[in-house]
């Protein structure tokens with residue numbers, strides 16, 4: 001039996017890609033796509049030629065996070081053409097191909113893995129410094145397909161995104177074991193939604209009245225602070241939202257011998273930047289809360 005023609009074609013296709021980074025998570029909803037999108041934005045802002053490949057069949061959210069909703073895949077003689085945010089940031093998402101993601105979520109395995117292989121084989125990225133791959137959550141057949149298909153082309157490693165709670169960390173352990181088993185280096189683990197971080201000046205304040213209603217006190221609180229302690233308006237209020245008494249991702253990384261990359265707080269402005277399809281690095285409000293943390297992680 002000769003070599004698998006799909007694999008040969010993938011190796012050929014990936015020959016023009018210098019670095020391949022997988023973004024993984026044990027669960028959905030922990031911020032894997034948000035991190036992938038912001039990583040791609042940041043690398044592009046550093047003048048690298050970047051491709052972002054979204055093969056999260058369970059819920060492709062990359063088109064929205066990159067401001068490319070409603071795009072469809074165009075084809076040329078050389079293959080599928082990415083949608084470009086900037087000339088050095090090209091994006092391909094399963095979301096460009098399927099109008100109804102709910103339908104894809106119930107596809108049977110072979111159909112999903114077939115589509116993933118096609119994405120790896122047929123996209124005409126051209127020369128890339130980095131290909132960021134937003135993979136499906138968990139350790140499913142789809143993930144195995146991605147790793148097996150890319151292995152021969154050399155994967156630089158995986159970044160695993162998690163939230164601080166035990167329920168999410170248990171799945172990250174599985175993810176780390178998966179990487180070790182298939183020989184993919186864990187570049188590190190990012191703890192996302194690690195506490196809520198918000199400038200005091202953006203809070204809404206309320207007071208419970210005697211009749212149990214919430215009375216808006218924002219204007220009162222703001223003018224009180226402005227008059228009596230204006231420096232308070234520069235403070236960032238931090239709240240632990242999830243129970244991280246078990247030591248969070250940092251302890252788990254220590255136990256498992258993989259690098260801990262850092263914590264990104266829950267930041268309403270980061271969520272908004274993602275909804276609007278923008279980079280959080282260009283957003284003044286994110287710059288105070290989540291952007292510095294993300295920047296440190298990406299530089300690592």
Ligand code: ADP
Nearest residue numbers: 028029030031032033034193265266267271274
């Ligand atoms: P996943 O890819 O793991 O399923 P997403 O990246 O789609 O998760 O994130 C789920 C939701 O949480 C999105 O609406 C996203 O904008 C939001 N989100 C992710 N990380 C943060 C954060 N640090 N602060 C605020 N919102 C966040």
